[in-house]
Amino acid sequence: MATANKNLSEYDKSTLPNAKDLRFGIVVSEWNDKITNGLYQGAYDVLIDVGALPENIIRWNVPGSFELIFGSKKMIETQNVDVVIAIGCVIKGETMHFEFVCEGVTQGIKDLNVAYNIPTIFCLLTDNNEQQSIDRSGGVHGNKGTEAAVAALKMIELNKR
Numbered sequence: 001m002a003t004a005n006k007n008l009s010e011y012d013k014s015t016l017p018n019a020k021d022l023r024f025g026i027v028v029s030e031w032n033d034k035i036t037n038g039l040y041q042g043a044y045d046v047l048i049d050v051g052a053l054p055e056n057i058i059r060w061n062v063p064g065s066f067e068l069i070f071g072s073k074k075m076i077e078t079q080n081v082d083v084v085i086a087i088g089c090v091i092k093g094e095t096m097h098f099e100f101v102c103e104g105v106t107q108g109i110k111d112l113n114v115a116y117n118i119p120t121i122f123c124l125l126t127d128n129n130e131q132q133s134i135d136r137s138g139g140v141h142g143n144k145g146t147e148a149a150v151a152a153l154k155m156i157e158l159n160k161r
């Protein structure tokens with residue numbers, strides 16, 4: 001199902017755990033910060049909606065999406081969080097750099113999920129243009145940050161099994 005056929009902001013709160021005792025790490029890329037701040041807000045709002053305490057939501061910024069890998073690693077190793085949400089927005093330019101950044105971040109976040117027993121949620125937009133990013137960070141297709149926070153909560157529950 002393409003994003004165009006699914007609103008990223010829809011979720012059923014009754015299926016999510018209460019977050020009052022949970023700690024969240026959110027690592028946010030500064031590249032395309034208008035977009036990534038919108039993604040962060042979408043994620044933050046869900047966590048508060050299910051009872052998370054603001055002081056238990058730790059935000060770190062990194063220069064670009066490629067640095068999400070190291071930033072998420074350090075968040076896991078030092079902040080005693082139950083989950084990390086890695087937020088970035090990669091928009092295609094003139095060269096193949098887009099492909100290498102997207103693939104590198106994808107593989108890096110995957111590697112973190114293999115190496116650690118704390119899940120890292122992949123909240124990376126990989127768009128052809130800025131409008132696609134706008135549409136997926138609180139626009140017509142909803143907010144991928146919302147989707148990421150819902151995934152984070154569900155993975156915390158899975159990790160308790």
Ligand SMILES: Nc1c(NC[C@H](O)[C@H](O)[C@H](O)CO)[nH]c(=O)[nH]c1=O
Pocket residue numbers: 029031032063064065066067088089090091092101
């Ligand atoms: N072009 C985009 C980048 N590029 C920067 C890299 O992520 C990285 O910071 C740099 O290569 C130094 O290591 N990053 C994004 O997040 N979004 C882009 O569109």
Ligand SMILES: CC(=O)[C@@H](O)COP(=O)(O)O
Pocket residue numbers: 090091092093094095096097098099101
């Ligand atoms: C994803 C990128 O690094 C890209 O936006 C950089 O633009 P360009 O490929 O034109 O150098």
